[in-house]
Amino acid sequence: MIKLITFDLDNTLWDTDPVIIQAEQHLYDWLKKNCPALTNQYSKESMRQFKMGVANANPALKHKVSTLRLEAIKLNLLDVGYDDRAATLQAQQAFDIFHQARQQVSFFDHTLHVLDDLKKTYQLAALTNGNADVSVIGLDCYFDFSLSAELVGKQKPEPDMFLAALDHANVAAEEVIHIGDHPEHDIMGASQVGFHTIWVNFEAASWRDATPYLSPPTAEAHCLSEIPKLVARIDEGSYK
Numbered sequence: 001m002i003k004l005i006t007f008d009l010d011n012t013l014w015d016t017d018p019v020i021i022q023a024e025q026h027l028y029d030w031l032k033k034n035c036p037a038l039t040n041q042y043s044k045e046s047m048r049q050f051k052m053g054v055a056n057a058n059p060a061l062k063h064k065v066s067t068l069r070l071e072a073i074k075l076n077l078l079d080v081g082y083d084d085r086a087a088t089l090q091a092q093q094a095f096d097i098f099h100q101a102r103q104q105v106s107f108f109d110h111t112l113h114v115l116d117d118l119k120k121t122y123q124l125a126a127l128t129n130g131n132a133d134v135s136v137i138g139l140d141c142y143f144d145f146s147l148s149a150e151l152v153g154k155q156k157p158e159p160d161m162f163l164a165a166l167d168h169a170n171v172a173a174e175e176v177i178h179i180g181d182h183p184e185h186d187i188m189g190a191s192q193v194g195f196h197t198i199w200v201n202f203e204a205a206s207w208r209d210a211t212p213y214l215s216p217p218t219a220e221a222h223c224l225s226e227i228p229k230l231v232a233r234i235d236e237g238s239y240k
């Protein structure tokens with residue numbers, strides 16, 4: 001019997017690239033106005049590369065997308081001559097601009113309907129490697145709880161976030177379905193801890209072509225509207 005449904009967020013409930021591109025533009029515009037010494041030396045692209053360099057030099061930040069971005073902005077500011085205090089202050093303000101804009105997502109067509117439908121029967125939780133905030137986005141009325149890699153300290157597909165969800169909901173792995181778009185982060189990660197899985201596969205890609213070495217999901221959806229039926233079938237034991 002299914003008791004909990006966990007959802008990936010980015011690229012499962014909305015398209016993520018456009019919102020990140022827009023948030024990075026907002027961040028850059030803000031820096032241009034408030035920290036021109038930085039934007040005189042760094043383009044948006046070179047800031048992105050700088051951030052990747054910070055990530056490579058600090059493996060501990062790999063699981064913490066918010067801390068990484070904040071730290072990268074601060075190091076950027078120090079690099080162009082800000083002192084530590086000013087860099088810390090400006091980096092926090094700049095990060096807040098990014099973070100706010102990053103929540104301005106446009107849901108896929110059936111996102112709200114599906115959450116609303118499943119909420120009537122199951123506990124719902126959000127499990128994300130990113131820094132989308134369900135309460136700012138306005139989805140906290142659907143989710144009983146949400147966990148992030150930043151909070152847990154490890155990213156999916158590592159088992160930590162999935163196991164934390166079991167703990168939090170006080171359910172067993174076989175009572176959970178995880179729904180997500182990423183073959184490794186979502187499907188492999190969740191099935192390795194014993195969850196049922198639904199692969200959100202909008203492109204109707206072939207699982208074998210996408211990931212020849214991974215065991216397939218319990219079920220797959222080409223449109224979010226298919227999810228309630230798939231959940232019901234898994235719940236009644238039609239998939240083994």
Ligand SMILES: [Mg+2]
Pocket residue numbers: 008009010011012180181182
């Ligand atoms: Mg995703």
